[in-house]
Amino acid sequence: MRKNEAIWIEKSKRWQIKVQKDGVRRAFYSPDPKKRGKAEAERKADRWLETGSRKEAARIGALAKEFAEYESAMYGTGNNRQHESIYRNWIAPKYEHKKAADMTQQDWKNIIKDAYTAGRSKKTLKNIRGYITSFCGYMEDCDVPIKYPRKLKIPDDAPEQEKNILQPSQLRTLFTEDTVTTRGKAGPCFHIYAFRFLAVSGYRPGEMCGLRKTDLKKTYLKFTNSINIYGELTTGKNERARRKLPRTTYINTLINQQLENLKAHGLEDCQWLFPDADGEPLNPKKLYKRWKKYADQHGLTCSPYELRHTFISVSKSAVPAELLKLVVGHSESMDTFGVYGHEVDGELKQAGKLIEGVFDGILKNEVG
Structure with missing residues (x-):
């Protein structure tokens, strides 16, 4: 609590009060020569002092x-x-x-x-x-006094959630079967290239839904936005989500096929790379329903998000963890690998070649 009062400084023609908080000393003033000027300077000081008190008392x-x-x-x-x-x-x-x-x-x-x-x-x-x-x-x-937690260990024996991934034979099915049956009639699956893209890119479904054609760069895809299940355009799950994806042969093939797919459906002017069939942004909820129908018909047992797990699982034995984290935007174990900021020159290209080799081995060049 403040004990001193503002005083009139004749030389500068203003009221002045000096106060100290947490070792920091500040002065507050008012040029009004009347008593209300004194009160004004004291109010300024009190507000500054109370700000610290409110932060310390914040619950x-x-x-x-x-x-x-x-x-x-x-x-x-x-x-x-x-x-x-x-x-x-x-x-x-x-x-x-x-x-x-x-x-x-x-x-x-x-x-x-x-x-x-x-x-x-x-x-x-x-x-x-x-x-x-x-x-x-x-x-x-926000300068709120709080003890930042250190070493919040997760018990080793905590139960693991079971994850389903596509096995190599199922991946080959995904890249060879492009039809879906509706009302007893088989026809082309509009979202087939979106499904395949998730499997070879490691993108989260919402990240893929948020891809625009302007995100296509010469040697990589630039992440800019994600669409969540509420249809909101966001900047992604976290800062690590904002990353680059190397344009492997498989990704280039799928992009070209998708652009042709959009053109065939009269959507060549659509800004989204993987929109819904009406050209509107694809909601991850709708993507799930489309995938579920396709997957059930072709015996594929995973979710769209688990296509990301599939990508990580099949790549991890051939791609160093640091490079894989760079590609998928993984924040897990960040302190272990210390991967921050921009990638080192050549890393993205190296990761792309390694990933391409993995899928060459599984798909045996059946794509393209």
Whole structure:
């Protein structure tokens, strides 16, 4: 609480008051010679002092709401809803009314522990950890006093979620079967090149839906936007999502086939590379339904997102982890590999050649 008052400085003809907070000293002024000028200078000082006090007194619940608003504006509803669920289920019950400044390292660890004890999967525990680190990072950027959590370990024996991927024989089916049966009649599958693109690119479904023709560069595809299940255009899951994809022979072939496909359907002027059949942006929900119909008819047992897992699984034995992370925009284990900023010259090209070799081995040059 401030104890001093503003004083009139005759030489400069203004009221002045000096106050100190957290080792920082500031002066506030008012040129009004009357008593209201004195009060004005003191109000300015009080506001500055109170700002620090409010931050120190800020509670997790209020800060989580602020963080949610920020995330919603930056990344769209989808990412925000997942984080709101994490906050509501694992943080709010015990810590909603606790001051952020009073949160300890053990408090953050206990949140992970509670979810682990409740039998949540390793993936869920990683999502909770991701929320905690993002939340605390945002608070640090806002100068809210908070202890950034260190070493939030995920128990090794946490249950793994089972992931389905396409085996090599199923991948060959995907690249040889291009029809879908509707009302008993087989016909060309409009989204077949989108399905195949997911398998050879490692893109998330929403990222592929957000691809524009202007994202096609000479030697790579540039990620700019993603479309979530609410139809919102976002900047992607995280900063690592904004990346480049090398244009391998398979990707070039699929792009050319898709452009011809769009032209055949009168959509050559559509800005989207993989739109819906009406030329509108493809919603990942609709993509799932289209894929499910095709996959069920051809005995393929995975989801569109698991085509990304398929890409990673078949590539990981041939492509070094650092290069694979560069291509798929993976943030997992970032500290382990230390891959930040721009790729080293030649890395993207190297990754493309390695990936191309993997799919050569599986598809035996059946594409193209």
